[in-house]
Amino acid sequence: MSTEVYQSPADTSFDIHEEQRASPGKTPIQILHEYGTKNGNLPVYVMEKAEGEAHQPSFVFSVTIGDVSCTGQGPSKKAAKHQAAEAALNSLNIDAGIVNVAGKSADSNGVAAETNNHPNSVGILQELALQRGWRLPEYSILMEAGPPHKREFTVTCRMESLSEKAVGNSKKAAKKAAAEKMVAKLQSLSGCSEITWTPKPSVRFENLRNSAAEKMSSLRRSPLSIPNTDYIQMMLDLSKEQGFEVTYFDIDELTVNGQYQCLAELSTSPVTVCHGTGISCSNAHNDAAHSALQYIKIMASSK
Structure with a gap:
């Protein structure tokens, strides 16, 4: 068994360590999220694998932001996410000066943006987690079924102690549907459209x-x-x-x-x-x- 604790502008290339020195305390996940918020493409993380022996687990996470998709592997979920985020930052060749430009758009509750008048549920959950200090929502592919021309994906969305499952004809559609169900659950637990639910203390x-x-x-x-x-x-x-x-x-x-x-x-x-x-x-x-x-x-x- 194991215990896991969750606890420069002139240069066009992106050096994550340089960015973290310029912005102390920022992680690859936070930097990538800022970039995604600025450009309207929030990163979405999916746990692809959980394997290894009890004393030495290994997790694989993928992150998708726009047309870029990268993976990361680590001994904990957090480490794997950080590896995936760092790979995405390197792939995007992000200018550190752009990352720091404030550009958040929010709804009236200050928790997420809307795209084309349709609520971005994935973004709502991301914003909630970052603003309130919660763990980032996790999306896991539970099952793939159906013939190649008509695949069906089952994805679960986990947010703190809550979990929702949804099915879609693509990973993206299933993730979006699971996120929408999670937002609906949070609103139901809050008793109104404004999300006021808070997780129980650990x-x-x-x-x-x-x-x-x-x-x-x-x-x-x-x-x-x-x-x-x-x-x-x-x-x-x-x-x-x-x-x-x-x-x-x-x-x-x-x-x-x-x-x-x-x-x-x-x-x-x-x-x-x-x-x-x-x-x-x-x-x-x-x-x-x-x-x-x-x-x-x-x-x-x-x-």
């Missing part, structure tokens, strides 16, 4: 360690070695009691033994990612939940 391991609630107390006493135990349900009950979210990501590649693989991500602070394998997807989910429960049990019991 659950820190100190809170779990100090918890005397029923499910946590039961976890401390449980051996976690009883055959045929539904660890997915056990994890669900615990997450509801303690106030964190659990998301399962299927890994396309099978293990060397031909087993399915899965990652269970817990919205704790720091974020926790645990690996599982099994003879089926559901078995892999159950194994990942088991690994996560073992990790929480160790962390919540240590002093």
Whole structure:
């Protein structure tokens, strides 16, 4: 198992390190977003792969901005996104002087622009994340189906603890539809068109360690070695009691033994990612939940 913490104008070539020195604290993701906002093409990130062993995960993200599409790989989602953003900046050959020109357009809520009188849902989510300090929305391709001339893509959009899924005849269309559903969910949770919803504070391991609630107390006493135990349900009950979210990501590649693989991500602070394998997807989910429960049990019991 592993733990992942989310935590010059005269020159026409773009040096990302030079730009970061000129704008301390700016990351490739932020610089690319500023460029995209200025030019009306916000970058969209998609998790293409999650693979590797539990102790050494590897993530692959693609970023699309206008007609440019690049990929990046890293040991965490954040690192992979940064690699993809840096590759896009190099590909675009951006002049650092242009990047710093203010040019945001916003709707009346100050969260996103509209293009041709149609709300840009992908942009709305990007702006919300950057303005409010949330993690950037993540788009993952869950499935590709259909014959070559009539492909169908299923994409999930994740925003903090929320998740929405949509289908489209292209990756772009599916991403857009998923983003639209996420905006609608945020508006529904806010009770109006203006998005006022805020994510729950992250659950820190100190809170779990100090918890005397029923499910946590039961976890401390449980051996976690009883055959045929539904660890997915056990994890669900615990997450509801303690106030964190659990998301399962299927890994396309099978293990060397031909087993399915899965990652269970817990919205704790720091974020926790645990690996599982099994003879089926559901078995892999159950194994990942088991690994996560073992990790929480160790962390919540240590002093």
